[in-house]
Amino acid sequence: xxxxxxxxxxxxxxxxxxxxxxxxxxxxxxxxxxxxxxxxxxxxxxxxxxxxxxxxxxxxxxxxxxxxxxxxxxxxxxxxxxxxxxxxxxxxxxxxxxxxxxxxxxxxxxxxxxxxxxxxxxxxxxxxxxxxxxxxxxxxxxxxxxxxxxxxxxxxxxxxxxxxxxxxxxxxxxxxxxxxxxxxxxxxxxxxxxxxxxxxxxxxxxxxxxxx
Amino acid sequence: xxxxxxxxxxxxxxxxxxxxxxxxxxxxxxxxxxxxxxxxxxxxxxxxxxxxxxxxxxxxxxxxxxxxxxxxxxxxxxxxxxxxxxxxxxxxxxxxxxxxxxxxxxxxxxxxxxxxxxxxxxxxxxxxxxxxxxxxxxxxxxxxxxxxxxxxxxxxxxxxxxxxxxxxxxxxxxxxxxxxxxxxxxxxxxxxxxxxxxxxxxxxxxxxxxxxxxxxxxxxxxxxxxxxxxxxxxxxxxxxxxxxxxxxxxxxxxxxxxxxxxxxxxxxxxxxxxxxxxxxxxxxxxxxxxxxxxxxxxxxxxxxxxxxxxxxxxxxxxxx
Ligand code: HEM
Numbered sequence: 356x357x358x359x360x361x362x363x364x365x366x367x368x369x370x371x372x373x374x375x376x377x378x379x380x381x382x383x384x385x386x387x388x389x390x391x392x393x394x395x396x397x398x399x400x401x402x403x404x405x406x407x408x409x410x411x412x413x414x415x416x417x418x419x420x421x422x423x424x425x426x427x428x429x430x431x432x433x434x435x436x437x438x439x440x441x442x443x444x445x446x447x448x449x450x451x452x453x454x455x456x457x458x459x460x461x462x463x464x465x466x467x468x469x470x471x472x473x474x475x476x477x478x479x480x481x482x483x484x485x486x487x488x489x490x491x492x493x494x495x496x497x498x499x500x501x502x503x504x505x506x507x508x509x510x511x512x513x514x515x516x517x518x519x520x521x522x523x524x525x526x527x528x529x530x531x532x533x534x535x536x537x538x539x540x541x542x543x544x545x546x547x548x549x550x551x552x553x554x555x556x557x558x559x560x561x562x563x564x565x566x567x
Numbered sequence: 568x569x570x571x572x573x574x575x576x577x578x579x580x581x582x583x584x585x586x587x588x589x590x591x592x593x594x595x596x597x598x599x600x601x602x603x604x605x606x607x608x609x610x611x612x613x614x615x616x617x618x619x620x621x622x623x624x625x626x627x628x629x630x631x632x633x634x635x636x637x638x639x640x641x642x643x644x645x646x647x648x649x650x651x652x653x654x655x656x657x658x659x660x661x662x663x664x665x666x667x668x669x670x671x672x673x674x675x676x677x678x679x680x681x682x683x684x685x686x687x688x689x690x691x692x693x694x695x696x697x698x699x700x701x702x703x704x705x706x707x708x709x710x711x712x713x714x715x716x717x718x719x720x721x722x723x724x725x726x727x728x729x730x731x732x733x734x735x736x737x738x739x740x741x742x743x744x745x746x747x748x749x750x751x752x753x754x755x756x757x758x759x760x761x762x763x764x765x766x767x768x769x770x771x772x773x774x775x776x777x778x779x780x781x782x783x784x785x786x787x788x789x790x791x792x793x794x795x796x797x798x799x800x801x802x803x804x805x806x807x808x809x810x811x812x813x814x815x816x817x818x819x820x821x822x823x824x825x826x827x828x829x830x831x832x833x834x835x836x837x838x839x840x841x842x843x844x845x846x847x848x849x850x851x852x853x854x855x856x857x858x859x860x861x862x863x864x865x866x867x868x869x870x871x872x873x874x875x876x877x878x879x880x881x882x883x884x885x886x887x
Contacts (some may be wrong), residue, residue: 389857394857398856465645530754
């Protein structure tokens with residue numbers, strides 16, 4: 356897998372910028388839609404749903420990198436993990452800001468009451484709170500400073516994803532199909548996280564075959 | 568209890584009379600010529616029908632809702648909750664073409680002396696079709712203003728001579744997964760059912776709608792016949808009705824069955840009784856921009872002066 360020192364750093368100069376640009380597309384479409392007034396009949400709902408959906412998708416994509424490395428034996432996946440995690444934080448924060456500013460219209464007392472009494476809001480808020488320290492400690496310097504604690508801290512991202520899916524399940528009116536799809540994806544990701552053996556390909560030596 | 572009156576509707580919800588007159592003239596011209604006019608550019612919504620549906624003949628104008636700014640035709644017809652055709656707001660407009668609205672018969676039965684059946688053509692010719700501009704407030708905290716065509720429900724009910732035992736009316740939507748693909752999954756307990764107390768059903772504001780914007784109802788809006796009860800949340804206004812029954816005792820309704828703590832039988836628009844998951848104090852009006860302010864939701868959706876007496880001695884926190 357290791358490349359010679361002088362090889363062109365594709366990951367740094369091609370793959371990552373491409374991913375960065377792609378991850379900004381949903382945001383770009385929202386900004387464009389807001390600018391020309393083309394966000395449909397209910398723009399607030401469009402923005403809330405788009406940012407919520409992409410927040411959750413980026414969370415799950417972040418969690419998928421380690422299993423992908425195991426599956427493909429390509430360590431390159433891990434170089435995308437931080438960027439994906441930060442995009443999850445970006446979209447969820449936009450989602451939260453949309454709620455604060457456009458949905459609640461800065462009525463702070465209302466917001467506190469909502470966080471306290473509506474379980475789906477409580478869960479979303481806790482998920483965002485838990486994401487915050489992860490975003491703040493995502494730099495290389497913080498990683499070095501925290502040492503082994505860093506890894507433990509960043510495992511919280513699994514809890515964030517669980518809360519994110521729960522949030523979605525609780526806010527749906529009748530049709531649970533969509534949140535259940537996210538729940539199923541998360542379930543698989545959690546399964547391979549705690550049972551990494553599931554992804555290891557069985558050794559192909561004759562001895563292994565004989566032993567069966 | 569807080570009761571707000573008509574006067575509390577924000578003035579921004581009301582267009583100057585000349586703009587309104589202009590829009591009406593435009594609608595008439597569009598309907599007459601059988602052509603619609605879409606503005607150009609991505610932001611332009613279709614403000615009036617494009618003349619693809621039949622116009623309803625002999626529509627009588629009424630003072631109802633005069634002065635309210637109409638929600639663009641495009642939003643009225645492309646942002647719908649009609650789970651029979653999918654749960655996304657855009658689904659009904661896309662999928663409802665499978666609904667066959669002719670022939671269409673409505674069975675009227677139950678506690679009445681003259682049960683029977685009435686066809687949609689007889690409904691269209693047998694009752695004076697009026698234009699009524701009503702606010703529609705969805706339980707999801709958005710609202711629109713629709714120029715319905717229809718007639719008082721009471722006029723139809725009386726023809727079937729309800730008996731004194733009948734104190735509620737029950738409504739049922741078509742059940743046919745072939746025509747309504749959303750019914751293939753048990754998202755709700757199909758067919759959709761709704762109900763009204765007899766005095767609510769007989770109230771002059773309660774109408775059966777056959778059209779909007781001068782034309783027959785688009786399928787996604789509940790063609791060919793739907794209920795419109797402007798002081799209640801939108802889900803009470805059941806679509807594509809095939810059966811109306813006079814009953815004794817409160818009928819079971821679909822959303823109430825689904826989540827009784829969220830959707831009551833009365834479902835009167837009430838800013839002081841929250842949905843468990845969101846406040847009902849304010850709403851967005853469809854078609855307004857992302858950064859526009861929300862509107863205060865008036866008690867009974869602004870129809871308090873006409874309907875508050877129906878609920879005089881009731882605890883509306885309990886009977887939500
Ligand atoms: C990790 C954190 C979060 C994630 C992953 C998340 C994700 C989502 C998703 C996927 C949806 C549904 C979108 C759709 O229906 O297409 C949603 C809706 C929503 N979220 Fe979040 N969210 C998070 C945090 C929050 C926070 C902090 C708030 C506010 C305090 C919030 C408020 C809402 C609201 C108001 C809705 C719309 C509910 C409705 O349509 O009835 N969310 N969110």
